[in-house]
Amino acid sequence: MKITIEAQVQCSHCGDKVVTPFEDEGGHSFCCQGCMSVYQILQQSNLQQFYNIQEKTDDYTRSVKNLKNKEFKYLDNLKFIEKYTHDIEGFLSMSFYLQGVHCLACLWLIEKLPELVENVMHSRLDMGKSLVTITLRKGENSFSAAAKCLNSLGYDPYPISNQTELKENQQKEERSLLLKIGIAAFSMMNIMLYTGSVYAGAKGLFQVGFGYLSLLLAIPVVFYSAIPFYKSAIGAIKNKKVNIDVPLSLSIIFGFIVSSVFVVLQKEEFYFDSIATLTFLILLSRYILKKAQQKSLNKNDLLSIFQRESTYRKIFNTENFEEVLPDQLNPEDIVRVGANEIIPCDGEIIKGTTRINLSTLTGESQSIFHGLKSQVYMGTLNLGDTVEILVNKTNQQTRIGQLLLKIQNEKSERSQYNFITDKVSKYFVSLVLLLATIVFCYYLFKTDLVNSLEHTLALVIVTCPCALGLATPLTFSRIMALAQRNGLIIKSEDAIERLSNIKNIFFDKTGTLTTGNYQVTEFEYFTSRSDQQIILLNILFSLESKSNHPVALSIVKWCSTHNNHLKNLQLINFEEVLGKGVKGFVEDQYYEVSTTDTGKGYVNANLYKNGEKALSLKLSDDIRNDSHITLEKLRGQHFKTFLVSGDKDSVVQKVGKGLLFEPENIHSEVPPEKKSLIIEKYQNSLFVGDGANDSLAFKKADVSIATHGSVEMCLRTSDIFLGEDKLELINYSIVLSKRAMKVIRINLGFSLIYNIIGASLAITGFIGPLEAAIIMPISSLTILGITLYHTRNGVTLGNS
């Protein structure tokens, strides 16, 4: 029954395999109209070099399929310009978040924008943040032209408001941390110069002078660079907790005060170099960790995701529409929403009927018919015809807006987790304090104040928790880097520790364990002649190509994978009956495709020729290839698995049984607000999902993973997301987290031994500042070595 598959043709723009060829005059084939137009723009503007640069990078351009052509007229609205642009000396600049930027060639092309669009002076891209800043001369407000050009090149630009305090704060914070590190490094190296001379035997005036110089250089370290430690320590103490920064701050402050006193008293014992080194190393390791985290995808400003796509608003008292952004809408406005557009507000349909996909809110895979007067919700997808909607709620007042507010405000509602470093710090601080008091009293009683201070200081400095302060952030950042290299993005370090203790794993159904869209799973021809079959296939292809319905798209895709020589035949009297199918005449023969949703998780599509059934297809939201193996592996490691879905019971039960979930662990028809209630009942839970309806559950679970292709809201609320379309990465993430915790435990054990030896030497008076200055970096280096060895690439991969 198989039809031969021809050799694959590659798209001249993106290199994807071509299913339905689009060809230009030069004989180049493209996978879609979008790729063809990008190719033509580049040829016309003499920018063919794009392809040369792209060849040299490992990356390849993404196909620009499904890119909507937008007008961006609202960008030139004066009010809009005021809110969204920066005015610098006669130039206006606006920043856009660009979707689709990924390689060197993109960078090259985007910064060539002044050559493509008149009036654009400057175009600057920040690849890390996917932000492009476009500058124009004032008075020539043509941001819409620039945005349109970017759009036609295959990138999706979203304007970013200039009033983003949050972004500025983040930038300030990062800069100030960098300054603190730089100053600590400067002081550290200079102090070493002088203390080194003292250790080497500088005497008399030099010894005194060098002491004062070191004191002077240590002041910026203690009073500026180390501020983050104090802040975090005070914060922890206020909450009646102890964290790693408490002992760190103690060592730094106590070490500084006593050392200063000793300098004034002209004694040799001072630890300025150790204090500066400690501060520098720990700040540096924290900076590296910060850089490893994915900050661009944080949970701030979630609502803006749904406000980026522009919409059309009816101009008062006229029949015309203007393009606006959803946050400019007001209740009582009338908006027009076309096919495949996202609904920009909550409201009521006042003109037309359509089918709407509610999966953003409910997770339901099938679209639902909406007639006149039906209530529609922001963020859902209009799949059918163009409708006009009377706005009744906008932005934060909408149902999705409320859900998002709940997500943003429920930051600290997660079960309090006892992190290993905090646990250890607690005992550690009490022990060091106790020991220090004993040592101080003992020597005070036996000798004098100065002598007892010397011993106590040596003890405090030597037992400073280097392993915890330095190795833990380094381990986490190494693990994050490793994860990223293998397509797994971990956003925070506590997610790693939480993940290592997971016992219960909850899965969403649609889009997570299943593919999320309908695919042809069975087909049957009612003729055995293979030439007839090809003709039927071609007719089916031609009819369905005209429709935008997701089922039609799947059928077209299926047809072309069977035979890639299908042509669009000429159709006469073509008609699409919404939600029912398509019909039309081909060469005087009447053909009709009727699609019926059985409501049992699959769709039947039948092709009738002159009323006689000729080809029958069955489409269903199929279980992903790797779902079985992933679940099997997880169950093999004694994790309990659950299925939680908002979809219909019959569909969920079928998938659940197919994937061998225990019947009592299958939950169906769960609304988004209730998903979190199920999870709350269990401890050490991991939630794997992909839809906006999973976001609230993400907040309640100890760890959340968003699968590849998740909606952006999900990516932002999750702790971890899969950068590649492989469910097995879930197993890998657990392996990684366990390894991270193992390395941290090894380091802890090692530093415990080190500290016991160091402390006993300090107590008995064998250790002075010179020995401390040598021991500290050695212990740091050893721990660094252990960390790097255990997190090297090969080791971790071998286990997955």
Place this chain on the structure above:
Amino acid sequence: MESRLEILNILIPMALFLGSFFVFLFIWATKSGQYDDLDTPSKRMLLEDEVDLKE
């Protein structure tokens, strides 16, 4: 002995002065945003070279 070390009277202030000079340069560079984007400039540099070669 003392006389040979007199050079330190010049060297130490000089070292401190030079050091602080570079610290101020560093502070200026950070505050003017030169360390904000560490990914793109390294790539951009590669590109401009290629364009020049062609021209």
